[in-house]
Amino acid sequence: GFFFVFLGSSSGSKLKVPELSINGIQHVVQAGQTLNLTCRGEMVHSWSLPETLSKDSKRLKVIKYACGRNGKQSCSSLTLSRTQASDTGNYSCKYPTSPAKKKKESTVYVFINDTANPFVEMHSDIPKIINMAVGREMIIPCRVTAPNIAVTLKKIPRETLIPDGKTIIWDSMQGFRIPKATYKFIGLLSCETTVGGHTYSTKYLTHRETNTIFDVQLSTPRLVKLLKGDSLAINCTVTAAWNTRVQMTWTYPGETRRRGSVTQRIDQKNAEANVFYSILVVDRVRDMDKGQYTCHVKSGPSIKAVNTTVIVYDKMFINLKRRRKTALEAVAGRKSYRLSMKVKAFPSPEVIWLKDGLPAAEKCARYVVKDYSLVIKDVAEEDAGNYTIILSIPQWNLSKNLTVTLTVNVKPQIYEKAVSSFPDPNLRLLGSKQVLTCTVYGIPPPKVTWMWYPCKQNHSKTRHGFCFHTEGSFILKAGSNVGNRIQSISERTAVIEGKNK
Structure with a gap:
């Protein structure tokens, strides 16, 4: 048998830390021999062994027993037979500890001297x-x-x-x-x-190791719309430097209930970077699944996150309203004009615009459909009319339509060639009756005002065919006797060159 003598403490004193039978920080045992260690303490203690030695090893035996005066102390003996090089390491005897308490243990490093195996671990072929x-x-x-x-x-x-x-x-x-x-x-x-x-x-x-994260992206848009019962799948893709390893985690509304399943993989085929994937799948979404889904990426001090918002609808729908309550007006000659409506729908409906009952885009190349809007390029007078937007989800036999009227205003124009021309020379017999005509066009119909600009009196004997200097201006009205007496001013509408002028 073996007899152990404990040093440094009498059997009657309290042991603040367990006491080992071997004094010193290291001990050497020849390979093949038996290692014997004994530990004594004020309470039950445990052993900590080298990672390479299993507590279930058949070569290992630990016996616990009462010791000290009146058997009030606790002892245990550790016996390791047929020792080998891989048994080299720290052997510790320790009291039970809690996070708040300081660790109380005694440790000895044991070398198992094996001349055929000078290194505890050998990595000769694969480093x-x-x-x-x-x-x-x-x-x-x-x-x-x-x-x-x-x-x-x-x-x-x-x-x-x-x-x-x-x-x-x-x-x-x-x-x-x-x-x-x-x-x-x-x-x-x-x-x-x-x-x-x-x-x-x-x-x-x-x-x-590096912590360089180049890019983090989600496979979905910033806003995801789903119908109850649909499946949600979000792929988070991380591109990082070659020597970078990342931790990818998810936060989402149903996380505590484990509503989602996550699979991860790495693609190292890229010659310049590592690509990591984390795919979150939620089957048959419910109301509880709506909210923000965030992919968190961490590599050392480097942290990045991307998110998307998920909306869950009970059923399909189309809501369609006018964007403005005022009349829709455009001006001829404008570079472009946008007809748009307030639309809220799920899923995205098919869109058709009609102009006076006919498909707008087919009727004119200047009409372009963009999302729920109709853009009219190079606005012309003939663009005035009734415009109808039709939204439909054919597979559910769901549709809505709305009609608005667009007025196109045309700037007033005076048609000089339609004005009655005076015969040359520009002379009139004093006291004679004359009729002047002014032809105008515009939308809405323009207001016509006649003005008279009298010439300054010429007292020289030289006659002039034209008036170069005037004495101010006068607004002419029917019955006016200022200068020339105005008998009447009348207006009428006539079709000239296909337009009401």
């Missing part, structure tokens, strides 16, 4: 990936099975990295520790040692 970030600590974990083994760190193909106690530190219980990693350590590294004339090498490939 182990070590993630690194520039400026942060990085450990090359080439731990050894004995504390006195000399190890050399090399960067393949031929550079030797020498530990200087500052930029590179050797620790037999950790490996090579690099407090602040630089670009110098990016690449394939090798830990090498020679034991009994034989050289052993274990390899590590440093992977520099």
Whole structure:
């Protein structure tokens, strides 16, 4: 049997931390031998073992028993038979802890000395990936099975990295520790040692992680409209730099009830970037599923998010109203005029515009249908008339229509060629009766006003055929005796060149 002596504490004193039978921070056991450890404490305690050693191993045995004066303390013995190189690591005995309490434990690092296996872990054919970030600590974990083994760190193909106690530190219980990693350590590294004339090498490939997110997009528009019972599928696509890994999560109205299912995948076929996909699917949407759906993307400190809003309707519908209650008027010669209505519908209906009962777009090339609007280009007088918008959802036999009247105003024009011309020379017999005619056109019909501009009196004997200087102007009215007596001013409408003038 084995007899253990505990050092540093009498059996009658309280142990604030558990006490191990081995004093010191490290201990060496030859491969194949048995490791024996005993722990004593004021309460029941547990063991923490190296990751490479399973608590279910048949080589491991732990026995708990009462100890100390009157059996008021708790002890446990750990026995590991047929030890091997991979058993190398920390063995800890600890009290139960809570997040608020400080961890109370005692630890010893045990080397299992195996001359045939100087490294605890060997990666000779396929190197182990070590993630690194520039400026942060990085450990090359080439731990050894004995504390006195000399190890050399090399960067393949031929550079030797020498530990200087500052930029590179050797620790037999950790490996090579690099407090602040630089670009110098990016690449394939090798830990090498020679034991009994034989050289052993274990390899590590440093992977520099980046946090560059180029783009995040959703497959859906900013507003998604669905009918109750429809399925919703949103694909969130992230484009990131080659060495970037991302976390993709969703927040949405039915998240707590797990209404959606999420699948993720990565596409590394792109030569310049990694493309990540996260697809959220909600089957048979209900009222509870309406609201904002957000795709959150995180890579280290880099955070991005995109969202869409989902609206769920009970049934299909079309609501159609006039946008303006005032009369619709345009002016001939205008570059364009838009006829538009207030439309709210689901799903999007088919749109037809009629002009005086005939399809507008077929009637004139100047008529262009854009969404729910009709755009009239280069407005002309003949564009006046009745316009009807017809909205329909044929598969549900649902339709609505609305008719509006457009008036096209034409600026007033005086047709000089239609004015009665005076025979040459421009002379009239004093006291004679004359009839003057003015022909005008416009929409609405223009108002005509006659003006008289009398010439200044010419006292010279020289006769002039034209009046170059006037003495002001007068508005002429029927019965006026100012200057020339106006017998009458009359208006009438006549069709001239196909227009009412």
